[in-house]
Amino acid sequence: MATAAAPDSSLLSLLYRSYPTVISPDATEPDYLHATSKIFPQISYIEAEEADVKQWLNTVSGLKHALAKDDKHAAESILVQLNTHLATRTTLLGAKPSVADIAVYALVAPLVEKWSPEERTGEKGYHHIVRHIDFVQNSKVFALQIPEEEKIAIDVNDVRFVPKPVDPKEEKERKKREKANAQNPDAAAEKPLVVGQGKPGKDQAKAAEAAAAGAPKTNKKEKKEKKEKAPKPAPAPAAPPSPSIIDLRVGHILRAINHPNADSLFVSTIDCGDAPGSDNTSLDEETGKTVRTVCSGLNGLVPLEEMQGRKIVAVCNLKPVTMRGIKSAAMVLAASPRVPEGGDAHAGPVELVSPPADAPAGERITFQGWSEGEPEKQLNPKKKVWETFQPGFTTNENLEVCFDSNAVPTVAGQEGKPAIGKLATASGVICTVKSLKDATVR
Template sequence: MTQTKDKAMNTLAKHLGVKIAELSPKRCIEALNGIISKTDSLSSGESDSTKQQELNEHMKDKTYLVGEEMTVADLVMINKVSGYMKGLSKEERWSKNNFSRWYDLIQNSTDQEILSGLGVEKIKLAQPTQKSASTANPKASGEPKEKKKKEEKPKKEKAAKEAAVTVITPAMIDIRVGIIVSAEKHPDADSLYVEQIDVGEEQPRTVVSGLVKYMTLDELIGRKVLVVCNLKPASMRGVKSFAMVLCTSKDDKVEFVEPHLTSVPGDRAYFEGFSGIAPEPLLNPKKKIWETIQPGLFTNGSGEAGWYDADKKFHKLCVGSDGFVCKSKSITDGIMK
């Protein structure tokens, strides 16, 4: 086990640099001691439902094993349990939902080179499909074997096409600091503005926003805002919009969600507990990632922006290495979109 830990530590130090210094290997290993006792039976192939359930419960309110970012602890653990996870059926993985969520996050957030170095093979976590009575009990059918095989083939193909379960997190959303460099009324829509927003790229992005009712052009130009940059481009009354300005609203009042004054165009915003994870290049509309996360986006009682997870834990939206929290100027408990 000591060699496994050393290998994981060296690999992580090579690829994450200073992050390893933020949480020392000694502290990681100390935090793992209690968890390791629960996983000994897993890596050895033993079946202990009590320990399995304890480990699943341990991960209920955690994104990572230690702290708010992925550390050596997560790599040590995924190395230890990868064989166990590979041997589970879809149903068994699904029953350990908290642990499977963590496993899927780590395997998809880690460079393939690191996973290969640790001997970890990626596992496709898919939701189990219901088996029909005839499939579950082949003997109950009196049909010839040849016909049975022909019927089973389409079922296998259908099962193979079942979409893998995607653990949707707010880290998938690419939110960046931007500055509105220009804005004008939409030529064909009285309620829309067409803005040019600098998000740290070679050219500003064209963004269409329904803010005419709430803000004047003078209030837009030069404003530092937060921009969702990986939504699929959409045509709005003949003008294609390549991003979305993040606002908060309450009682027919709308305000920008604003980054810290020291931030610059292109700075990425992140939610507490989900930092250091690269966002999706483009959100796949079929996966409903934005639609899943957006209902949890709010400002809290202090006007701080963030996301409430399924357990009602509030993850603040921050920007910069100092973790400055993004805020609304005056709207508290407002909906963000």
Template sequence: MADSTSATPVLEETIPQLNGNLKFRTTILGEKLSIADVAVYARIRGQAASWSDEQKTGEKGYRYIIRWVDFVQNTPDLGLQIPPEEKVAVDPSKVLVYLKPEELVKEKKKEGAADGEGSKKKGRGRVAVGEAKEEAEKVKEGVNEAAGKAAAAVASEGKQCKREKREKPKREAHKKEEPVISPSQIDLRVGHIVYCVPHPNADSLFVSTISMGDPEGSPLVTPHSELSLPNIVIAKLTPLPTVRTVCSGLNGLVPIEEMQDRRVVVANLKPVTMHGIRSAAMVLAASPAPVPGEDATAHRKEAVELVAPPKGAIDGERVFFEGYKTEPEAVLNPKKRIWEQIQPGFATTSDLDGKAPGEGPIGRLVTESGGVSKVKSLVGAVVR
């Protein structure tokens, strides 16, 4: 990437507009990363680096630009490889104002209501013009047909009324409000893998029995009568807790020994049946970011590591991103593609902790008890 000092800075008067455009967007184009993100980043990097904490994350600061800048300079998808000393410093401990997800929903509803009111006014304007036209045409008809018969005049007016009724403009439909996507919607929990076996019908899958602190009777848990656990496992867990069955594509990537009797971080994806076995969650793992031109979904078999909660974390304990602790979705709706929109920026840092993008500075993956979730050794790895 070219040095930002050689790029023309963004005009100061356009910075507020850029900040507003990024309010509900992750990228410049609003859908996916592009050369536009690289070009604008090169122009504004020097300016953003010189901003004070108030300018970055204060009440009237450029918080959306800072969030976007931090995402662009750290995402492995662009492969910019910017030296740490040249990156814009974003310190979560110096954030002055956090904007809650529910406040974003209220602001967007207000914008939608304003758009709707403008549509109503336009509609009323067209009706008024139509009514004036009706009156003019009626007067003209009255003059031309004054000498005609009364019956002919009445018939003519009747036909005119029907024609006007057909030509009445339709009301404009309100634009559908787009939902606000936030990392807080993902329900991440500490899970204890009590037993793991290869999937009997799929060589790439493991089938894990995981304790996640679910209440009795939850539709996500597997009845004890359907479990097939070794006696040594049952004896160790007496009384046996509620458990979920989870299929994960880690067979051949993670040794099965590492999948036994250990704690992991589990996400609340919608239950699906995988080769005959119902899976009710997803185990998080990290792998190196793909080289440009490679399959973005491919894992490198020699380097896949499970995301581990901190020591002392208990089964079912909530895991969340700093600054995004609100009530999550019970189960992610696949049609909303919430996970697919959050996951591209979910990666490990030099501290080996997981982070994900959102409104405001990036937050670490922490537990309610205060610990940070980590991987063994992968830096800049993609978590999925």
């Protein structure tokens, strides 16, 4: 494949052009390793991730050296390693951006520009490197200041060969092996045997037995009297049941589409304020936000256009479920008329619960008078927590969403608690629906 060394100044120039407050124009050898936290101050990095950034910066340096020496074998070996690594990741760290991604772009983009379509996306092409280059140069996450005419032209529809998806299980096992070998490299290597001496472990065991036989026996120490263990303190009384253990948050639907395999479902991309890398989230390449994918049975009940770019209330600690092939990591809260026993609960109409328009995505919402404590990380489906409290979710005459504790036997009449608590933000603004009074909310 075509190779050509990138100028040594390309990375420095790109960083200064894009992040002038972070990289000094006079810097000749900037501290790339610690630049990540300055370029992306809103993202936190653990020690292992910082070590990965250092490793990838060294890998980029090795690739640059191989290109400069025209060592095609070494260069292609590193490119294969990079392509394999990116097969299951958006960025080098998985989802989080780093200066290592920018370093890869600065060095590899000129190579990609010269590659033929077959070299880019053919059977032996570097599909994932090409995708990574396109992501880095266009993503708002990196916000690189690259003029359009200088960007690498990549036709995302020109795929000559579709590679077999990486098996997540095999990839997980491979990572385990790599980690184990890195932590204990001696364990992976076989210990050499000396001819005529047999296995060291066996001989050493025999020698130890012989030494033990000739050694004088020592009297065993008398058993100490067992001390009575102090009784364990009684466990703290369990907190009274409360709907506050349900994680209700403001969600911002970035976009919604029809589910490809189910006529009754929408698939929404929702910003719920999660930290980058959180469980059940992904990085939205278009906006750079950490998002959840949510399937909702609202198709045919709520117009698709009403699902676009709007604020909703999301239930964020239900156990994720796969709905017709797509994993759903939250639930959109909506109201519908109460249905008599035996009636069709999905007949509609349905109205989405609306939080304040200016509430930020991720802001926690609670029922007034029931806001103590923190929500559980994930509700245990076996305990039926959602099913226990949901019957109390309703709307009043003023179209405000409320919790009616009298409808939930486990909390009805709880001392010091209101019979009706309105769903509100920390500032006290109430969540509402358009027109449904005395509705059920779920």
